[in-house]
Amino acid sequence: MTAQALAVTNVRAPGRDGACDLLVEGGQVRELSPHDPKAEHAAFRRIDGRGLLLMPSLTDAHAHLREPGQEWKEDIASGLAAAAAGGFSNILCMANTDPVNDNEAVTRLMLRRAKQAWPHGPRLFPIGALTVGLKGRELAPMAELREAGCVAFSNDGEPVADTEIFRRAMEYAADLAPVIDHCEDPFMAKGAGANEGAMSARLGLRGQPDAAEAIQVARDILLAEYLNVPIHLAHVSCRRAVELISAAKKRGAPVTAETCPHYLLMTDAALLGYDTMAKVNPPLRTDADRLALIDALRAGVIDILATDHAPHAAHEKETPFEDAKNGISGLDTALAALWELVRQGRLTPEDIVTRFAWRPAEIFGLPVNRFTPGDPADFLLFDPEDSWVVTPTSLRSKGKNTPLLGQPLTGRVVLTAVGGVVVHDITSATGA
Numbered sequence: 001m002t003a004q005a006l007a008v009t010n011v012r013a014p015g016r017d018g019a020c021d022l023l024v025e026g027g028q029v030r031e032l033s034p035h036d037p038k039a040e041h042a043a044f045r046r047i048d049g050r051g052l053l054l055m056p057s058l059t060d061a062h063a064h065l066r067e068p069g070q071e072w073k074e075d076i077a078s079g080l081a082a083a084a085a086g087g088f089s090n091i092l093c094m095a096n097t098d099p100v101n102d103n104e105a106v107t108r109l110m111l112r113r114a115k116q117a118w119p120h121g122p123r124l125f126p127i128g129a130l131t132v133g134l135k136g137r138e139l140a141p142m143a144e145l146r147e148a149g150c151v152a153f154s155n156d157g158e159p160v161a162d163t164e165i166f167r168r169a170m171e172y173a174a175d176l177a178p179v180i181d182h183c184e185d186p187f188m189a190k191g192a193g194a195n196e197g198a199m200s201a202r203l204g205l206r207g208q209p210d211a212a213e214a215i216q217v218a219r220d221i222l223l224a225e226y227l228n229v230p231i232h233l234a235h236v237s238c239r240r241a242v243e244l245i246s247a248a249k250k251r252g253a254p255v256t257a258e259t260c261p262h263y264l265l266m267t268d269a270a271l272l273g274y275d276t277m278a279k280v281n282p283p284l285r286t287d288a289d290r291l292a293l294i295d296a297l298r299a300g301v302i303d304i305l306a307t308d309h310a311p312h313a314a315h316e317k318e319t320p321f322e323d324a325k326n327g328i329s330g331l332d333t334a335l336a337a338l339w340e341l342v343r344q345g346r347l348t349p350e351d352i353v354t355r356f357a358w359r360p361a362e363i364f365g366l367p368v369n370r371f372t373p374g375d376p377a378d379f380l381l382f383d384p385e386d387s388w389v390v391t392p393t394s395l396r397s398k399g400k401n402t403p404l405l406g407q408p409l410t411g412r413v414v415l416t417a418v419g420g421v422v423v424h425d426i427t428s429a430t431g432a
Contacts, residue, residue, distance in 0.1 A: 021034070060083065154234070236302060259305065262328050264290060328401060
């Protein structure tokens with residue numbers, strides 16, 4: 001399969017007045033111009049974009065693809081299939097594989113598997129381990145990992161408790177790639193899966209206070225400022241963390257942050273009935289936290305959106321709440337679910353383009369499409385009126401663990417292109 005010459009006609013695009021025509025040639029954007037109903041585009045495959053929204057394809061800076069070692073949850077082929085269906089061209093995958101991605105052999109294996117399964121994308125960008133085995137005691141060989149293809153470093157869900165080691169890791173990584181930190185005090189109800197508050201008390205569940213997140217956020221901010229070394233804060237979930245990040249940015253601290261669709265759309269009320277599908281780490285929090293995160297995202301205090309795609313097998317969720325694995329499978333549904341906030345007027349299409357496409361690519365140095373001539377032809381077509389129900393068969397991921405199962409969504413990615421190659425297509429368009 002090679003890049004096609006494509007003409008997406010009569011399509012809407014965020015930030016553009018009126019309908020547009022997109023021309024793609026040689027894997028690059030040739031032109032995005034006002035719609036010309038008289039243009040023939042004879043040499044191009046013509047895609048009728050009427051009623052559709054054109055957006056740059058998305059970059060997910062936080063996903064778990066489970067290969068090597070946990071392929072019963074997900075493998076690279078199925079994870080990238082979910083990414084293509086969800087409108088993603090770039091996927092950064094965490095290092096908590098088995099074995100851990102703390103050496104170049106694992107990194108190269110992951111890249112090889114991605115190229116074999118999806119040679120034209122979505123693109124896979126491994127995140128290397130910050131410490132050997134994610135154990136927090138010895139720095140991983142980050143230069144080796146960077147050379148092999150890692151674009152960032154993280155200890156993923158095992159935050160480094162030893163601040164001296166974390167400081168040295170930040171310094172070592174400074175000239176290589178960004179450090180991503182899971183902000184959780186490792187001694188305060190680690191991985192509890194429920195927010196400490198009225199809901200956890202009502203259900204009799206062990207809860208994790210929002211202070212457990214905020215304490216680690218404060219530590220990371222102080223280190224970033226002291227060392228003048230950037231830090232990226234993963235899956236921010238609470239108002240206290242937002243306040244700390246906002247104050248730090250006003251001081252000019254080199255801090256960026258992400259949040260996830262589920263923290264913008266759900267609260268700990270989703271745990272009613274002890275629903276393990278809604279058990280995630282950090283936990284779903286209160287409506288006040290949710291609204292603070294939406295405001296922070298719009299203001300740029302939270303820089304980007306990421307899915308924290310965490311697929312699990314059915315038996316790992318069909319168990320008592322305390323025993324269930326943390327995590328939500330999110331690649332398939334992220335954009336469609338977020339579109340409810342656009343309908344409510346809480347986010348704009350431009351917010352999603354900035355926070356889920358442009359800004360993550362900037363932070364991690366990845367290909368980005370701003371629809372200027374010569375940009376990589378990474379784009380998606382989204383039907384904002386297409387209604388569908390989330391079912392196990394509608395998800396390309398092996399992970400069916402989402403609180404959205406059985407729920408209707410309005411809005412669907414109907415086409416994804418990476419470098420001019422169409423990797424997902426449920427349109428009825430035919431070649432011209």
